[in-house]
Amino acid sequence: MNPADFNTTNTPTWCPGCGDFGMWASLKEALIKLGITPDSALVVYGIGCHGHMINFLKIYGFQGLHGRPLPVAAGVRLVNPDLNVFVVSGDGDCYGEGMGHFIAAARANYNLTLIVHNNQVYGLTTGQTAPTTDQGTKTKSTPLGVIDFPVNPIALAINCEANFVARGFAGDIPHLADLIVQANQHPGFSLVDVLQPCVTYDKVHTYPWYRERIYKLEDKSLPALTSRMTGRQGYDPTNFEQAILKAWEWPPKAGIDTATVDQIPIGVLFKQNRPTFESQLPQLDNGPLAGLNLTKTLIDDLIETFK
Numbered sequence: 001m002n003p004a005d006f007n008t009t010n011t012p013t014w015c016p017g018c019g020d021f022g023m024w025a026s027l028k029e030a031l032i033k034l035g036i037t038p039d040s041a042l043v044v045y046g047i048g049c050h051g052h053m054i055n056f057l058k059i060y061g062f063q064g065l066h067g068r069p070l071p072v073a074a075g076v077r078l079v080n081p082d083l084n085v086f087v088v089s090g091d092g093d094c095y096g097e098g099m100g101h102f103i104a105a106a107r108a109n110y111n112l113t114l115i116v117h118n119n120q121v122y123g124l125t126t127g128q129t130a131p132t133t134d135q136g137t138k139t140k141s142t143p144l145g146v147i148d149f150p151v152n153p154i155a156l157a158i159n160c161e162a163n164f165v166a167r168g169f170a171g172d173i174p175h176l177a178d179l180i181v182q183a184n185q186h187p188g189f190s191l192v193d194v195l196q197p198c199v200t201y202d203k204v205h206t207y208p209w210y211r212e213r214i215y216k217l218e219d220k221s222l223p224a225l226t227s228r229m230t231g232r233q234g235y236d237p238t239n240f241e242q243a244i245l246k247a248w249e250w251p252p253k254a255g256i257d258t259a260t261v262d263q264i265p266i267g268v269l270f271k272q273n274r275p276t277f278e279s280q281l282p283q284l285d286n287g288p289l290a291g292l293n294l295t296k297t298l299i300d301d302l303i304e305t306f307k
Contacts, residue, residue, distance in 0.1 A: 003028040006038060010055045019170030019196030020049055023117060024056060026173045027088075030180035031059070034084075041084040044073040046093035048124045050117040053088055067097025070105045070114070074277075077110050080290035081278040084184070085111075091118040095131040095151050102153075106160035106189050108277040113184045114191050116153065117170075119198035120205060127201030134251070137204075153193050155247035158240070158270045163188025165243070165270040169214055170196040171207045175266070182268060188276050195264070210264070217246070217267035243270035 006028045014020045031041070038059045045051045047066035054061045064072040073087045094102050094116050105112065121139065122128040128141035132153070136145045157165045164186040168176035176194060183190035195214070197207055217235050236242055250264040278284060286292075 001032045001037065003032065006031060006058045008056055008058045012056050013052060014049060015198075015200045017197075017199040018049070019119060019194070019198070020053070020117060022170035022173050022176070023050075023115070023194055023196060024053055026168070026170075026176035027053075027057070027086075027115065027180060029173065029177035030184070033177065033181050034184055036084065041086065042073075042076060043086045043088055044069045044076070046087075046089040046098065048090035048093045048117070048122070049119075050088055050090045050093070051124075067093055067099075068101065069093070070098060070101040070112070073112050074105055074108070074110045077112060077278055078281070078284075078289070080288045081111065081284060082288055083290075085113070086184070087112055087114045089114065089116050090123075091116060091120060091132045091153075092122045092130045095153055099131070099151075103156070103160055106157050106162040106191070109161070109163055109188045109274050111187055111276045111278060112189055113180065114189070115180060115183075116191065116193045117196045118153070118193050119196045119202060120150075121198050121201045123198045123201055127198070132251075134204075139201075150251050152247060152251055153191070154269055155244060157191045157193075158243050158247055161272070161274060162191055162270070163272055163274055163276075164190035164268070165247075166190075166192045166268045167266045168192055168194045169210055169266050170194055171210060172266075175216065179268070186271060188274060195266070213262060213264045214266050215263055217265050217269065237268045237271050240270070 042060045043057065045054045045061060045063045046069040051063055054063050062072060069087050069089050073085050076083060076085050118132055120132045121130050127139055129139045129146050131151045133146050133150055135149050138145050154165055154167060164183050166179045166183060168179045179192050183192050195210055197205055246265050246269050250261060252261055
């Protein structure tokens with residue numbers, strides 16, 4: 001397999017320079033490393049610029065309603081837990097319309113790999129404010145500046161007990177591909193939130209802006225933090241306390257000007273091993289529901305129980 005094997009006959013229509021290109025390339029690289037073929041996995045997409053990937057990625061795909069890719073993917077996992085399922089969503093799609101589903105999926109711990117295109121705007125509808133937009137930012141929908149404080153998806157996922165939480169950068173394809181691989185190999189709900197520049201509608205969070213600030217957790221030791229659980233120095237993604245501290249480096253807490261932030265951590269921020277939702281269902285003890293022989297007789301009997 002090579003990346004071209006996952007290309008369709010359609011040419012991407014994203015704006016030149018869009019971070020979606022890097023995420024598209026990273027996902028293809030990850031699929032190859034995971035040994036996944038176009039007919040051996042499913043990608044569920046939301047609505048937004050990211051959702052156009054369904055036309056450019058040659059793999060089984062399903063596009064849900066705006067904010068609804070996670071419940072669709074959860075339903076797929078419940079019917080066929082043997083199927084490898086990815087979810088490709090956007091910050092507006094997942095953290096706005098889909099916020100309730102995001103929290104529910106993380107808490108339930110479905111075995112899903114969620115990749116979020118986080119560009120801090122609604123790019124498809126021409127740059128309105130999103131749940132992740134910095135406070136004070138002027139957009140078409142907030143000409144006087146955003147009043148709301150931005151949501152922190154990393155901290156939220158950790159507090160919802162997600163099994164794997166990571167952040168990547170669309171401008172570093174090898175690193176992002178590796179994070180997607182790790183997320184998919186880790187059982188349970190896995191989030192990869194991706195800093196993805198929108199070159200058309202966000203003139204602040206550019207590729208150079210991010211490159212001046214991001215650092216990789218695996219490359220930077222933190223001797224001041226020592227895990228109470230393991231006694232190890234440096235960053236330990238299995239330490240809940242350290243993970244929360246790292247999560248609040250970006251976006252910073254209310255009252256801090258994000259323009260002055262000088263470091264944004266990327267990499268694996270948190271991981272643990274809670275049992276997956278599917279593994280605890282007695283209904284799946286005899287195998288996937290997708291493999292059952294649902295004859296007319298069984299369906300008739302089921303209908304009778306509701307009369």
